[in-house]
Amino acid sequence: MDSAVRIDTPADTVYHLKAGGAGAILAINELSLWYGAAQALHGVQMSVEKGLVTALIGPSGCGKSTLLRCINRMNDLVDGLRIEGEIRLNGEDIYHKSADVIALRKRMGMVFQKPNPFPMTIYENVVYPLKVDGVRDKALLEETCERALRGAALWNEVKDRLDQSALGMSGGQQQRLCIARAIAADPEVLLMDEPCSALDPIATAKIEDLINDLAGQYTVVIVTHNMQQAARVSDNTAFMYLGRLIEYGDTETIFQTPKSPKTQDYVTGRFG
Amino acid sequence: MTDSYIPRGQAASAENTAGRRTDLRSRGEPALWSLGGALALGIIMILGFLALVFSNGIATFIPKPIAVVTETGGQVTAGEPFRSESFRPTVEEVATLPPDWQARIKSAGGMVNRTLYRMGNFDVYGEDFRWVADYAVAKREFPANMVFVERMEWGPFIGTVKALTIDGNAQPFKSIEDPVFLQAHQQALDRADDIRDIERGRIGDINHRLENERLALRKVELAEGRTSAAYRDAQDRLNTLSVTLQRDYDALAAEVTKLREASARNTLTLAAVGGEEKTIEFAALVRIYPANDLGFWGKVGVYLSRWGEFLGGEPREANTEGGVFPAIFGTAAMTLLMVLVVAPFGVITALYLREYAKQGRLVSFVRISVNNLAGVPSIVYGVFGLGFFAYVLGGSIDALFYPERLPSPTFGTGGLLWSALTLALLTVPVVIVATEEALAAVPRSMREGSLACGASKWQTIKYIVLPRAMPGVMTGVILAMARGAGEVAPLMLVGVVKLAPELPIDGIFPFVHLERSFMHLGFHIFDVGFQSRNAEAGKPMVFVTTVLLIALVTIVNAAAIILRSRLKRRFAGSQF
Numbered sequence: 001m002d003s004a005v006r007i008d009t010p011a012d013t014v015y016h017l018k019a020g021g022a023g024a025i026l027a028i029n030e031l032s033l034w035y036g037a038a039q040a041l042h043g044v045q046m047s048v049e050k051g052l053v054t055a056l057i058g059p060s061g062c063g064k065s066t067l068l069r070c071i072n073r074m075n076d077l078v079d080g081l082r083i084e085g086e087i088r089l090n091g092e093d094i095y096h097k098s099a100d101v102i103a104l105r106k107r108m109g110m111v112f113q114k115p116n117p118f119p120m121t122i123y124e125n126v127v128y129p130l131k132v133d134g135v136r137d138k139a140l141l142e143e144t145c146e147r148a149l150r151g152a153a154l155w156n157e158v159k160d161r162l163d164q165s166a167l168g169m170s171g172g173q174q175q176r177l178c179i180a181r182a183i184a185a186d187p188e189v190l191l192m193d194e195p196c197s198a199l200d201p202i203a204t205a206k207i208e209d210l211i212n213d214l215a216g217q218y219t220v221v222i223v224t225h226n227m228q229q230a231a232r233v234s235d236n237t238a239f240m241y242l243g244r245l246i247e248y249g250d251t252e253t254i255f256q257t258p259k260s261p262k263t264q265d266y267v268t269g270r271f272g
Numbered sequence: 273m274t275d276s277y278i279p280r281g282q283a284a285s286a287e288n289t290a291g292r293r294t295d296l297r298s299r300g301e302p303a304l305w306s307l308g309g310a311l312a313l314g315i316i317m318i319l320g321f322l323a324l325v326f327s328n329g330i331a332t333f334i335p336k337p338i339a340v341v342t343e344t345g346g347q348v349t350a351g352e353p354f355r356s357e358s359f360r361p362t363v364e365e366v367a368t369l370p371p372d373w374q375a376r377i378k379s380a381g382g383m384v385n386r387t388l389y390r391m392g393n394f395d396v397y398g399e400d401f402r403w404v405a406d407y408a409v410a411k412r413e414f415p416a417n418m419v420f421v422e423r424m425e426w427g428p429f430i431g432t433v434k435a436l437t438i439d440g441n442a443q444p445f446k447s448i449e450d451p452v453f454l455q456a457h458q459q460a461l462d463r464a465d466d467i468r469d470i471e472r473g474r475i476g477d478i479n480h481r482l483e484n485e486r487l488a489l490r491k492v493e494l495a496e497g498r499t500s501a502a503y504r505d506a507q508d509r510l511n512t513l514s515v516t517l518q519r520d521y522d523a524l525a526a527e528v529t530k531l532r533e534a535s536a537r538n539t540l541t542l543a544a545v546g547g548e549e550k551t552i553e554f555a556a557l558v559r560i561y562p563a564n565d566l567g568f569w570g571k572v573g574v575y576l577s578r579w580g581e582f583l584g585g586e587p588r589e590a591n592t593e594g595g596v597f598p599a600i601f602g603t604a605a606m607t608l609l610m611v612l613v614v615a616p617f618g619v620i621t622a623l624y625l626r627e628y629a630k631q632g633r634l635v636s637f638v639r640i641s642v643n644n645l646a647g648v649p650s651i652v653y654g655v656f657g658l659g660f661f662a663y664v665l666g667g668s669i670d671a672l673f674y675p676e677r678l679p680s681p682t683f684g685t686g687g688l689l690w691s692a693l694t695l696a697l698l699t700v701p702v703v704i705v706a707t708e709e710a711l712a713a714v715p716r717s718m719r720e721g722s723l724a725c726g727a728s729k730w731q732t733i734k735y736i737v738l739p740r741a742m743p744g745v746m747t748g749v750i751l752a753m754a755r756g757a758g759e760v761a762p763l764m765l766v767g768v769v770k771l772a773p774e775l776p777i778d779g780i781f782p783f784v785h786l787e788r789s790f791m792h793l794g795f796h797i798f799d800v801g802f803q804s805r806n807a808e809a810g811k812p813m814v815f816v817t818t819v820l821l822i823a824l825v826t827i828v829n830a831a832a833i834i835l836r837s838r839l840k841r842r843f844a845g846s847q848f
């Protein structure tokens with residue numbers, strides 16, 4: 001599209017991170033990724049600040065979901081996948097041979113683009129992460145369920161029908177249920193891949209409020225196509241393009257005075 | 273729409289097409305008609321088939337009137353009109369007829385109608401059926417005193433009741449509703465039941481215990497030799513047991529003899545139309561009714577009681593009469609056992625193929641082979657079942673666990689277990705294919721959601737994938753069950769018999785006898801229809817049994833489908 005901008009190495013990435021985070025919880029180091037022969041990530045280098053909301057933006061197909069799914073190793077399911085570089089969670093290499101994927105995923109929550117509640121009751125959905133963790137203590141499960149549902153601003157709507165199927169809820173409620181499920185096991189990092197793309201504006205607003213509330217308590221990494229949303233909810237924003245990290249810094253700067261012309265074009269809507 | 277919206281080239285062609293109709297063929301109309309026609313034809317064939325089977329099957333047990341036909345030659349025939357058809361009498365025969373019949377036959381193109389009568393009384397006449405041509409009929413009546421008697425042996429008797437002996441005393445016969453008569457009949461049936469209980473139950477028990485002790489002795493002999501002390505002990509035990517059991521047996525035998533004597537003092541003397549008399553015991557009397565003197569409710573009563581006997585009773589007379597309960601039981605037991613084997617086996621295989629095996633050439637090859645297995649002729653499975661299950665596996669089991677019973681085989685011959693396994697093998701591809709499809713249809717988002725929660729692969733399969741795939745698995749199991757319940761050919765090799773002395777499940781330890789041969793409805797149909805002495809008499813039973821088999825398969829499938837839709841409903845969201 002625009003071949004004037006040439007970015008080859010991560011050194012070309014422009015960084016201007018917001019101060020005030022409690023240090024980096026995630027460190028992504030020279031991460032490159034191939035789907036078979038096709039390279040989807042080119043040496044991505046970034047760190048995610050603890051307790052802040054980090055947004056990933058960029059045109060479709062630029063590798064946002066790929067990057068996000070690397071963080072909790074959801075990409076492991078893909079055949080023919082190859083990864084170079086490393087991701088460190090609190091200093092531990094999550095792609096190390098001895099790393100325990102399941103334990104890693106327990107430390108992370110993930111919310112997907114389309115709500116994916118399980119075909120069970122609302123209660124069972126929320127406590128699923130604990131159930132697979134072997135928790136059988138009923139009092140603890142109930143307490144967790146309430147806390148998670150309150151955290152996801154859903155408690156008041158569903159407290160009388162916890163034993164009904166989750167599939168009978170509205171799309172927005174289902175997505176908040178998925179958020180409740182993601183935070184039920186108290187994860188360190190919450191990964192969200194376009195959590196509002198299937199929702200109407202009111203439900204979107206609710207979830208944005210929710211993300212704002214969750215910030216501080218959790219570290220949130222959110223992928224979004226909606227600039228306003230990124231501007232509203234995030235502290236830091238990473239702009240990606242064709243598998244490369246172009247600019248990464250505090251949200252205000254990215255949206256108002258981006259350093260890279262590529263970012264400028266994207267956030268002003270000239271392409272994307 | 274104004275012209276300006278249409279680009280120039282298209283505007284021209286739009287003018288050309290104005291007023292022209294689209295070609296019928298391009299609209300697909302003829303294709304639609306042929307598709308609809310094919311569907312209609314298919315449905316008509318199926319409905320026709322069902323109608324034929326059901327109309328024949330349902331009507332079989334309706335009591336028919338008894339006609340007494342006097343022929344011009346003087347011969348008298350009494351029987352149920354069975355069926356009529358048109359036939360061509362020989363020229364010589366036509367020549368002997370009176371002129372008006374000759375003219376009638378000629379005008380009908382040499383054809384004339386004749387009727388087949390079911391005369392019964394096989395022991396008197398030596399045949400059950402007789403054709404009577406219309407021209408030979410001098411007189412046809414339906415006398416009210418004719419009775420239709422179903423007997424334990426020799427098939428039905430058709431004639432009149434002559435005399436009655438109750439407890440050795442001759443009694444006047446009034447009517448079939450006479451309480452004296454009914455009571456005598458009931459008592460006789462109770463006595464017959466008692467005899468059966470003693471012979472099958474208690475004497476069977478004695479034989480069973482004796483046999484067990486004998487086997488124990490043989491076991492000791494095999495293990496320790498004839499000279500050992502243990503052998504002598506066992507022999508002593510057998511001897512003492514034999515003595516007591518022999519005493520029990522003698523007592524029971526005496527009891528039976530007494531009952532039989534009592535039975536013999538209660539008889540019914542019947543007379544056929546030709547005057548031949550026959551005396552039968554009440555105990556040999558299954559059912560008696562005045563065929564031409566039955567009201568509506570009388571007919572309903574006979575009809576229902578015949579269905580009752582059919583569904584709940586044991587077969588008599590080389591399976592052409594009586595009930596099919598052992599066959600129903602055998603079919604159900606075998607199908608159930610098959611499902612118990614095929615469902616887990618198929619599901620586990622499909623799980624491995626779809627979820628764990630690395631998708632590659634080998635897995636594709638396995639998958640294709642599994643699909644092709646479904647196309648192997650079923651008799652081949654029968655041969656395999658006999659050769660591998662019965663002879664190799666069963667033979668080894670016998671050698672290992674039942675050496676004392678050899679040379680008579682226990683598991684080394686056809687039986688319930690081998691039949692169920694053979695059919696499981698036959699139907700497992702259906703389950704595998706259906707399960708694989710169901711697993712593949714579980715949305716990726718569900719699996720990812722579960723994995724992202726920190727579930728292991730197995731937990732994801734257990735909690736998310738399998739429940740979601742359950743309706744599909746059920747579909748496979750239903751199909752397997754339907755196929756298995758109706759399969760006959762392989763079973764003939766691996767355990768189905770014409771007449772099984774015992775049910776595969778009974779009160780004798782260990783209650784479920786997997787090694788026993790059993791009866792099966794499908795084989796029963798074949799046997800009654802084509803293997804019995806009297807194919808004509810068996811024909812109606814073929815239809816009744818077919819109706820029953822269809823009903824059984826339908827009921828089982830309906831139950832499974834209801835279960836499946838229950839499961840499905842759990843996954844139907846009301847979103848959007």
Ligand SMILES: Nc1ncnc2c1ncn2[C@@H]1O[C@H](COP(=O)(O)OP(=O)(O)OP(=O)(O)O)[C@@H](O)[C@H]1O
Pocket residue numbers: 035038040058059060061062063064065066067078
């Ligand atoms: N499973 C896969 N196999 C092969 N290629 C893939 C796979 N998933 C993604 N890709 C490719 O990797 C690139 C990045 O995809 P990704 O889904 O990360 O983009 P995205 O930024 O999330 O886009 P969107 O905004 O549309 O969701 C794309 O070119 C895509 O075609």
Ligand SMILES: [Mg+2]
Pocket residue numbers: 064065066193
């Ligand atoms: Mg994406």
